[in-house]
Amino acid sequence: MKNSALASSLFFVPNFLKALEDVDLNGLGYNKLVVIQLSGGNDGLNTIVPYRNDLYYKARPEIAVSKNEIIKLNDDLGFHKKLLPLKKLYDRGDLSIINNVGYPNPSRSHFRSTDIWQSASNSNEYPQTGWVGRYLDEYGKKAHQAIEIDDSLSLVLKGEFKNGIATRSSSSLYKLLHESNFNRILEYQNSNHLNEHNLGYLYKTMIDAKSSANYLFEKTKTYNSKQTYPTKNPLGGQLKTIAEFINSGLDTKVYYASLGGFDTHAGQVNRQEHLLDLYANGVSAFVGDLKRNNSFKNTLIITFSEFGRRVKQNAGYGTDHGAANNVFVIGENLKQQGLYNDLASLSDLDANGDLKYEIDFRTIYATILKKWLKVNDKKILNKSFKQLDFI
DSSP: OOEEHHHHTOOOOOGGGGGGGSOOGGGTTSOEEEEEEETTTOOGGGTEEOTTOHHHHHHOTTTSOOGGGOEESSSSOEEOGGGHHHHHHHHHTOEEEEEEEEOSSOOOOHHHHHHHHHHTOOTTOOOSSOHHHHHHHHHOSSGGGEEESSSEEOGGGBOSSOBOEEOSOHHHHHHHHHTSSHHHHHTTOOHHHHHSHHHHHHHHHHHHHHHHHHHHHHHHTTOOOOSOOOTTOHHHHHHHHHHHHHHTTOOOOEEEEEEOOOOOSSSHHHHHHHHHHHHHHHHHHHHHHHHHTTOGGGEEEEEEOSOOBOSSOOTTSSOOBOSOEEEEEEOSSOSSOEESSOOOOSSSOOTTSOOOOOEEHHHHHHHIIIIISOSOHHHHHSSOOOOOSOO
């Protein structure tokens, strides 16, 4: 569940703490992580298509992607036709595709599975913090070091002691706080309040939020992207904002964006085609923007969906909730370019008719935390996971 943007990302500051708003110059060269969620459960099997597998076409007589529409990656797998912009990244060596990603005892509930991915927990655990939130708890100095481009904050950016920020833009966040009762509330704050447990946490959070809002506004107000982004593309709009943040020199470490609508129980073909088009063109423009400003080299982009879809089509010419899925990793100098691994067997499915998972999604997080963000992955994920070699 999400809280209001103001309540869940309360973090801002009276004048006597103005010095805390100075830019951390050491942070400008830090690696950045951009996480994109395809919400609703994207059908990975019609995204990375086993176009030479007869079992695929037998299971999906009406909704399978035809062989003559495939963008071939190798002799067995190909992209959906709307992913041509990603094929260009693939050919340059800027894309790694990790197949069969999931976790033990998977949930097929949107909300539950999203919570599991965002908290990096086991399917029988219910933590109140997200993996990025715990990263902030351990290593974050300011709320703006993790930003979600939305009106409300997801579990993933919530920590025990610190939260990230949810905002559509730096100006909207700044305006929200300066035209609300936020400052009036802070006027009642004094040093005694900061020593009280609950009230102190609230005021410290508000102080941090105000500091971050001022910092974001001042840092980004003179920069506008010169990259052309696709119109009427909600993900493209989010990624444009992230590009402006990154190219403005913010010391933000993690950004979170999402594109919804992937719950394709009926009429899947046209719906998924449209959504994949939005995703591919939005990401292509985003990467172009980063390259134009020499910031792609310090940015890693991952895309996931909370679960895949059932292998067999349903009566509504769609697919039902599944399990294992693919994850895209985009960046320069990837160690494992192209297809990281083969697609799971279509003749050896789980009891529900889903692809069996091979790679625990938390091994991807662990690899990113240790190798990209350069932090202790075990401390954040609460246990050790195998390191992968895509970066």
